[in-house]
Amino acid sequence: MKISHNWLQKYFTKPIPSPERLDELFTFHAFEVEGVEKVNDENGQVIDTVLDLKVLPDRAHHDLCHRGIAGEVFSMTEMAYAEIAPVDVTVSTEGKPSITIEADNFCRRYVGRYVEIEKIGDATPEIQDALNAIGQRSINAIVDATNYVMFDIGQPLHAFDADKVKGSIVVRQARKGEKIVLLESSASRPQGENGQETLPQAGAREIELSISDHVIADDEGPLAIAGVKGGKRAAITADTRRLILESANFEPTTVRRTSTKYDLRSESSKRYENEITPELAMSGMTELSALILREIPTAKFGPIVDVYPKKAVQTVIEIDPRYISKRLGIEVPLEMAKGILENMGITIIVNGRYPIHDKSVEDNSSVWQLTIPFSRLDLTIPDDIVEEVGRIYGYENVKGVSLARPVEGVAILPSYYLSEKMKNVLIAQGYSEVSLYSLVAHGEVETAKPLARDKAFARANLTDGMITCVQKNVLNADLIGLEAVKVFEIGRVFDNTGEYLKLCLGAAQVKKVKGVNGKKLLGDVVGILGTALGVDDSVFSTPESLVEKGSVSVMEIDLNEILKSYKLPKDATYGDLGFGPTSPNIYQKLSPYPFIVRDVAVFVPASTSADHVWNVILDGMKGVDVSGGMNAADLLARHSLFDTFEKDGKVSYAFRMVFQSMERTLTDDEVNKIMTAIYAALKGPGWEVR
Amino acid sequence: MSIYSVYICMTTTDFIAKVIVMKPEQKGSLHPITQIVRAIYPVFQELGFAIADGPELEDEFHNFDALNVPKDHPARDMQDTFWIKSNADPRSEIQNPKQIQNLNSNSDNADIKKSERMVLRTHTSSVQIRYMENNKPPIRIVVPGKVYRNEATDATHEAQFYQLEALYVDKNVTLAHLKGVLGALFQGVFGDDVNIRFRPSFFPFVEPGVEVDMQWKGRWLEMGGAGLVHPNVFRSVGIDPNEYQGFAFGFGLDRIAMLKFGIDDVRHLYTGDLRLVNQFRQGDTSSEK
Structure with missing residues (x-):
């Protein structure tokens, strides 16, 4: 709702607060201000300011107009209203429409x-x-x-x-x-x-x-x-x-x-x-x-x-005035509350009748009978009155108090406890947790107005998303530093029979290791899960739960099936699950550009540490200038020592390096230049680059 | 210092230490949202709040009607809703049990059918209703869960995201209790030097309703909605509002995760990309191995 400052001014005798001050008043006493914009004439002179107010449905009965907003300004400032000229026009022609x-x-x-x-x-x-x-x-x-x-x-x-x-x-x-x-x-x-x-x-x-x-x-x-x-x-x-x-x-x-x-x-x-x-x-x-x-x-x-067949009736609300302070949790002086309500055009009769809305208030208390203006269709119950007094008096006056601590411990929700326990087991085994899209291209439960055609259905399984997820991560395995991609998700799926909570595991072996593939990884982790939960592995491995696509293996299990054979520890509390602070790490942006992987292996005397060798490599890199005033070490996104063996009193260290820029696609030539410098650096001490 | 050198500083020690000692099995990482829930929940556990959940595929009654969001009312526009498509034969689609009953008893009332339409829940507030239907006050619950909004996505909006709902029902509940619990919650996650404030707002299921802001590192940030439970909500679940009051609040966990971890685009949270997730590996705090 756009409100013109000039227009609003017509309702008052003295200058109303500046748009900036009104912005603040509205924000803390009425509703959000979505924008404050100057209005210019043809010569660029500022002639007015418009406030864009976010009038929500409760205030829309009376505040979608300048007069309503003037009422809010009056409530907040108690500035005198300008007299409004009488508006009757003289009837000077015959005839009435039927x-x-x-x-x-x-x-x-x-x-x-x-x-x-x-x-x-x-x-x-x-x-x-x-x-x-x-x-x-x-x-x-x-x-x-x-x-x-x-x-x-x-x-x-x-x-x-x-x-x-x-x-x-x-x-x-x-x-x-x-x-x-x-x-x-x-x-x-x-x-x-x-x-x-x-x-x-x-x-x-x-x-x-x-x-x-x-x-x-x-x-x-x-x-x-x-x-x-x-x-x-x-x-x-x-x-x-x-x-x-x-x-x-x-x-x-x-x-x-x-x-x-x-x-x-x-x-x-x-x-x-x-x-x-x-x-x-x-x-x-x-x-x-x-x-x-x-x-x-x-x-x-x-x-x-x-x-006008049926005349509107004014709402009358009866309220024990102490109810206002009881709900707000602050003492609002009664005279203050009365003034706030009267400024809204509410008439108050104090008649001492029995309060009807709060049994906890003593019997002998007084009661206010509030007659609500016709326009205030939002005010129907005592709690609405609490809000009106609270917002004008100011919520900044409410000071937080603690809840009384309960005597008993909290009840455990088995599905939640089990999920979190499984998460702990899985991350210890190198599985990372993902949360994938629930809205997908195919399924049984269809939304009426989808955001996009490929997001029209609520997912019927976690497996499809997981396969894609593992495939994508395999491509980045060197960059992330993974020898195997291991992922899990716990989430809901939907079909014509209802909604189910599932655990989905996905794995692919990236570094070639004899006898290890995704299926083997899943078999291993399921065994460990079974032991940790005290359930039989067979709960996880049904023939239909395993899907293999290329090097990717995925297993999806209904959590209810696990729950059936899982026994919640008798004295279980959420405290068992090791909840605590988040990782202190701050997100490092992902580069949208491809990365380049290079390996280097070097024979050094057995007394030389890998640390030392790596420092020689780093020094070699630092001598190479790359564009943007950086040196080659700035392009090193990740490195790892992936192989070590000893032979004839010498030791071989093999390092893998991943190069990537945040600004551009690296070329092979650039990286070859870096590698040449690294080889030269390694040969310096007389080492043998393999 | 470029982003890389920061990254290298962070990882070289980590890596050299870990890799050179020759590969202890690397740990996986919890999703950022899980980490936020696990950082928040202990604050609630201290205060006796249990964890509750409910369906993501929800009926109109629990998502709207019982929460005092009337049919054909502008308040419904406040949340863009994913309605579930109805087929010609209502028996062939997802229904809640009430609707099936109605059909079985040969009730052909179009209004009843309409009132039992299904949605992907637009908020975890629906779980307030489900919990109160089955439990008597006093009530202290928190509900972490996925919710859905049918709105265009961008760096700060996603069609699916996570909320954390809290409901407290007892005798003589005040806004001051609400402010106290929220203060403890945000201090638990963001540190002792955060402040909170209320601004007037409107959510049909609370009265008064407020928007909650948190001051962190000098900035005021909008965190979520809160208020005292509306008497109509209590009536819809058969709790006498003259005897009990309550407060409720709901926050977007994605926003908290984005602030806490400095993530610049909410959509990154749902791509399954380990380049992101694995940046937030936690220390070896877990007792499970």
Whole structure:
């Protein structure tokens, strides 16, 4: 919701706080401020500032307008309101539109009147500037007036060309198959129901309605989709001379369903679907009339027709005032709480009646009877009152207190305990934990509106993802420094019969070792898991649980199957699992560029340590300049001593080095240059490079 | 100093020490999210909070209705939801047991069917309901778990992520209790010098509702939502709100992991890339071998 600082100022006598100060006040006492933007004129002069407020559904009943926000400013600052001039216009023309509400569950109030005008010009600069500041396009004096009043007081409004309305206006359910051609939206953002081009355009959208929609109709058919969008047939044009103004109140869920169904979310539908009080409809009509008169002084107004079958009832909340402090956990002085509520237009009667909402409050306490303003549809229960007092008084006053420690230990959730215990066993065996995507290309449980075609299903197994995961890591094994890729995941899978928690193990041997492959690795680790958990290996190794693809072996086991034969230790506590601080490491970015692997082996006297040899290699590298003012050692992503053997009083050390740049793809030539320098360095002490 | 030299400094000692002594079996690494949960949970365990869980494939009742998020209400827009597709024959798709019952009793009520639609849970708050349905107060639980949001992904948004939910139900619960527990929690993970603050916010299942910020290394960071359990939530599970109150909060664990480990893109957490995961090998603290 965009709020103009200039517009807001109109509500107060003295200068309101700066936009920056308002940002802070709103943030800590009302809602988030998503942006503060300066508005410039053609010469680049700052003429206004707009605050973009994140008004959530609880405050949307009354805060999606400047008047509502002025109320928030008043609550937070207690600055004096400016007097608002009376807005009645003189009735100077005969005739009342005939208005009938057929669907009175849907339309709670409909206020209408005729207006005669000589011509429709542009709105005055004041109105145009105000609308432009909040990102709305100016269209003409009438449409602008309906929009201005909506953004000012929160009541959506509509104007029809009275000469194009045939017979009576009726608010009714749409008929099956009934069609309406809509006005076209001109602005980039959705506007009010009247937001249209002045000139009709080709390709106006036609909608076929259903009985779940509601319309404003005349004798010929629909004139507008009620609360959502005006139709083209009775739209006002440059030639319009007689108007019917509409200020109505519609039921929120119907408006929401219809606007969602046809993808017609507008500023109007947004306000209706958040629900506004029908009491506002009369203010809407009088404010709109007064503004039209200011904009077009020759306008003539007919009498107001007000169809209001069931008058809104004000909410009354009874609350023991001490309940406020009891929930907030701070002592809010009662006079302070009272002042905060009265500033919101709530009237308070202290009548000493028995409190009804909190049995723990003593019987002889007093009770406040709060009469809530019509616009505050969000305030219905004592807890809402607690929030209103709390946020204005300030949550910074709440000081944290500890909970009483429980006497008993916590109950163990077996599936969680088992999962975490298995994780401990697996990482000790060199298996790393991954968490893969649950949304995949194939499966049985399909989402209705997938993010992408290859993410349409909830995964039916962990195996498919695990195979890819191991394959990808095999390619990086040298860079990561792995002789075997060993991975596991514990996660949920979904199929037509339900949801299951699974353990998936994946392994591939990268360094050639006789008799070792992925299947052997899995067999080994499953044996160790079985021993550690005290369950038989056969729980893990069913023929269907093992999948082999190339060098990759993957095993997937239902955790429930393990749980069946697993006995939770009698005195188990989560303390057994060695939970504690995270790794202190900070993430080192991954290079998107390929890496190059080189090995070097050297014979040295048996007394020479590998450490010493490695330092000679490093020194050799440091002499090689590479681009970017670095030396070759900066390109060394990883190294390892992968082989050592002794022969004839000499020892051979074989090092593997992985080179990679963060900035570019390394070339073989570059790395060969580094290797040449390393060979030279190693030959220095008279060592033999193999 | 370039990133490499940092990396080398970090690894050479590690490597030379380990590799030269000739390969003790290298340990694997826990996923960053698991590490965060394991750092957080001991704080809760001290306070008597048990771990609870619930399904990721959840029905509309537990994910929304019982949490005071009415149907066809703008509050539902606050979370982009993955609804599960319905086939023509409702028997052929995932349903919760209630719906099957309805079908079996030949109930053809379209509204009932609709109310039993399935979703990938949008928050771990659904587990609050499941736990309260089966347990009487006082209640102290935490729920770590995967959740789903149907929104475009970028460096800070992922369609799947992890939350940690906490629920406390007892007599005379206040916002001050909430603030106390949150303070202990964030100090446990980020150190003693963190501060927390509340800002007014709205979540349908709490009243009052607040947004929780944490001050860490001089910056205020938005951590998650919290508040006192809404009476309607208690009513939906048959707990008398005149007798019991509670607080609840929910945080994104991914965000905490990103802050703690300096990970710059949330999507890295779900690629299964050991180049990332293995950077966070922990010391030999585990008693298991």
